[in-house]
Amino acid sequence: xxxxxxxxxxxxxxxxxxxxxxxxxxxxxxxxxxxxxxxxxxxxxxxxxxxxxxxxxxxxxxxxxxxxxxxxxxxxxxxxxxxxxxxxxxxxxxxxxxxxxxxxxxxxxxxxxxxxxxxxxxxxxxxxxxxxxxxxxxxxxxxxxxxxxxxxxxxxxxxxxxxxxxxxxxxxxxxxxxxxxxxxxxxxxxxxxxxxxxxxxxxxxxxxxxxxxxxxxxxxxxxxxxxxxxxxxxxxxxxxxxxxxxxxxxxxxxxxxxxxxxxxxxxxxxxxxxxxxxxxxxxxxxxxxxxxxxxxxxxxxxxxxxxxxxxxxxxxxxxxxxxxxxxxxxxxxxxxxxxxxxxxxxxxxxxxxxxxxxxxxxxxxxxxxxxxxxxxxxxxxxxxxxxxxxxxxxxxxxxxxxxxxxxxxxxxxxxxxxxxxxxxxxxxxxxxxxxxxxx
Numbered sequence: 001x002x003x004x005x006x007x008x009x010x011x012x013x014x015x016x017x018x019x020x021x022x023x024x025x026x027x028x029x030x031x032x033x034x035x036x037x038x039x040x041x042x043x044x045x046x047x048x049x050x051x052x053x054x055x056x057x058x059x060x061x062x063x064x065x066x067x068x069x070x071x072x073x074x075x076x077x078x079x080x081x082x083x084x085x086x087x088x089x090x091x092x093x094x095x096x097x098x099x100x101x102x103x104x105x106x107x108x109x110x111x112x113x114x115x116x117x118x119x120x121x122x123x124x125x126x127x128x129x130x131x132x133x134x135x136x137x138x139x140x141x142x143x144x145x146x147x148x149x150x151x152x153x154x155x156x157x158x159x160x161x162x163x164x165x166x167x168x169x170x171x172x173x174x175x176x177x178x179x180x181x182x183x184x185x186x187x188x189x190x191x192x193x194x195x196x197x198x199x200x201x202x203x204x205x206x207x208x209x210x211x212x213x214x215x216x217x218x219x220x221x222x223x224x225x226x227x228x229x230x231x232x233x234x235x236x237x238x239x240x241x242x243x244x245x246x247x248x249x250x251x252x253x254x255x256x257x258x259x260x261x262x263x264x265x266x267x268x269x270x271x272x273x274x275x276x277x278x279x280x281x282x283x284x285x286x287x288x289x290x291x292x293x294x295x296x297x298x299x300x301x302x303x304x305x306x307x308x309x310x311x312x313x314x315x316x317x318x319x320x321x322x323x324x325x326x327x328x329x330x331x332x333x334x335x336x337x338x339x340x341x342x343x344x345x346x347x348x349x350x351x352x353x354x355x356x357x358x359x360x361x362x363x364x365x366x367x368x369x370x371x372x373x374x375x376x377x378x379x380x381x382x383x384x385x386x387x388x389x390x391x392x393x394x395x396x397x398x399x400x401x402x403x404x405x406x407x408x409x410x411x412x413x414x415x416x417x418x419x420x421x422x423x424x425x426x427x428x429x430x431x432x433x434x435x436x437x438x439x
Contacts, residue, residue, distance in 0.1 A: 037110045037396060041389025042095065044127030045119030045147045046173060047072055047083045049090045051098035052385030053109075056393050058157050062101030063385050066090040069220055076206055084122035091130050098385060106138055111402065113143040113392025115150070117412035119173070124411040132406055142403045143392040147383075148417045150391040151349045152180055154376045157390045161345055161374065166333060168326050168362070171350035171382075172198030172222070175251050177329045178418055179338055180347075183398045186418025187338070189329045189425050190249025197318055198352045200253040201225050204260050204314055208307050225311045226355050232308030234316035237263055241321040248426035249329045251321065260314050267304050319361035320437050327365045327432045332425050334369075344371045354378035360439045368435055 037056040043049075052063035068086050072078045099106065114131040116124060135142045152167040164181045175192035202221030210216040216224035239259055242252045304310070330346065333339040346366055352358065353375055366373040380386060395401050403409065 037393070038104060038108055039143070039389045039392035039396065040095070040098070040106075040109050040112045041145075041385045041387070041392055042091075042112065042114040042127050042131050043147075043383055043385050043388045044087045044091065044123050045115045046123055046383060047078050047086075047120075048383045049087050049094050050383060050385035050388075051091075051095045052389045053098055053102040053104050054157070054386060054389035054393060056397065058390070058393075060386055060389075061104055062098050064094045064097035064101065065384060066094050070218070073211060073218075073220070077202070078120070080120050080122045083120060084126060087123055087126040091126060095130070095134075106134070109138065109140055111141040111143050111392060111396060112138075113145050113388050113395070115147045115388055116144040116409070117146055117415035119147055119411075119413060121411065121413040124413065128409070128411050132409070135406060141396075142406050142409070143395050143401060144403065144409060145388050145391050145395075146415065146417060148174055148176065149184065149186070150387040151381075152178065152186070152347065152417075153183065153391055153394055154349055154380055154387040155347045155374050156394070157386070158376060158380075159374055161347070164339060165345040165347055166326075166329060166339060166371075167347045167349065168322070168329075168353070169350045170197050170322065170348070170352035170358070172196055172202060172352070174350060175253075175352075176417060177249050177326060179333055183394045184400050188416065188418045188420040188422060189332065190251065190325060190422050192251040192253065194252055194254040195257070196352075197251070197253055197322065198222050198350075200257045201314070201318070201352070203257055204264075204310075207261060207264050208310065209303060210307070210311075213303050213307070222352060222355065225315055226357060228308045229312040229315045229357065232310070232312030234309075234312040236306070236309035237313040239263075239313050239317045241317050241324065243321070246426075247328070247429040247431065248422060249325045249332070250422060250426075251325055253318070253321075256314065256317060256321070260310065263310060264304065267306050267310075271302075271304060315355070315357055316437070316439070319355075319358045319439070322358060323361040323365050323435070323437065324432055326362060327369065327435070328430050329425070330365070330369045330371060331430050331432065332428055335428070335430065342370050344369075346371050346373050348373065348375045349381055351382045354381040357439060361437055364435055364437060364439075368433070 039054055041052050047068040048065055050065040053061040055061065068083060112131050112135050114127050116128055148169050151169050155161050164179055167178050167180050169176050173196050175196045177189040179187040179189060205221030205224045210224040216227060219227060242255050334341055348362055359375060362373050
């Protein structure tokens with residue numbers, strides 16, 4: 001946990017003169033008064049620089065985003081200092097673009113909302129530093145945002161969803177189930193005990209070298225798995241879902257990743273790809289090794305013939321694991337009268353929630369439990385400025401967490417969501433009926 005002055009020491013702040021110049025480019029008039037409640041949302045928690053302007057009716061006036069996906073695909077994963085530098089280079093342009101698209105002057109803003117937790121420390125610091133300078137110049141309130149709270153509440157921008165409702169947040173960095181009782185009132189039912197599902201899928205995609213696949217070369221790992229899985233047989237490999245004996249709502253994906261890695265290694269040996277990669281390393285070390293004739297036609301970086309089957313099996317097992325834990329969460333909440341017995345709402349959000357196969361698995365669960373599944377559109381499932389601005393609107397309306405003095409504000413790379421009652425869920429030991437996952 002870093003205080004603001006420590007973060008500022010590592011991050012170059014926009015100078016006062018540069019910020020003034022930035023504001024003058026909009027014809028900024030600090031004496032002008034406006035009736036609309038307009039929030040500028042700024043998101044830099046990971047590898048996307050995003051900004052948006054949203055009003056209190058839910059209208060999105062404008063947004064802008066700079067994705068770093070292409071850069072990080074080349075490095076095989078997110079490198080925090082690289083992400084930080086790209087945020088620095090793009091944040092002013094992205095904020096200006098969002099305001100310009102909105103045809104909104106900074107003087108019309110009611111407040112600025114910015115992600116301050118959780119996320120990559122170096123990335124969070126860039127957004128916070130920029131936002132505080134802007135707030136200081138404009139003399140308006142600042143609303144610090146919990147990234148996962150923003151994901152959870154995005155659905156209320158699009159649908160009339162009343163509290164309480166259940167939310168499943170699944171992404172590259174997070175995985176949790178929570179009961180949402182209010183704007184900042186959450187009960188945590190379960191979370192991943194190791195890695196997030198998006199992170200696991202990305203690693204499997206890298207292990208399969210899908211970036212070399214002509215149809216997947218520009219896709220993120222999770223998208224590549226989803227795309228390739230359509231061409232595979234999910235039952236070709238028998239991969240068991242994790243934690244089948246644990247009667248709680250926690251998740252685990254490391255074991256699934258290790259099982260998949262063993263399958264890939266075995267298939268590489270069978271097809272000679274493992275040997276080719278080993279030979280390449282030996283040659284790079286200045287040594288020579290003759291390749292057996294039966295492997296002579298295999299090229300470095302070749303995709304396994306069974307890659308689509310592996311992708312389908314991993315995706316199916318992931319979907320079944322997520323669905324079963326979610327099913328138990330619904331049963332627990334209904335048993336404790338935390339959700340209505342009929343017409344309860346399950347919201348699935350986060351980058352992995354844009355996977356349509358996983359959505360279909362969740363639909364099977366909600367149909368069996370007389371619930372309604374709601375998902376934001378895919379573009380709002382991934383990180384964006386709209387969800388941050390909307391969370392700001394929600395907090396402004398509720399009068400929760402609106403700061404008029406930003407002294408001592410900090411960013412928090414690790415921060416739980418709500419009150420953790422996962423032990424209570426485990427103690428309930430609810431048995432989940434078996435459902436046919438015919439997707």
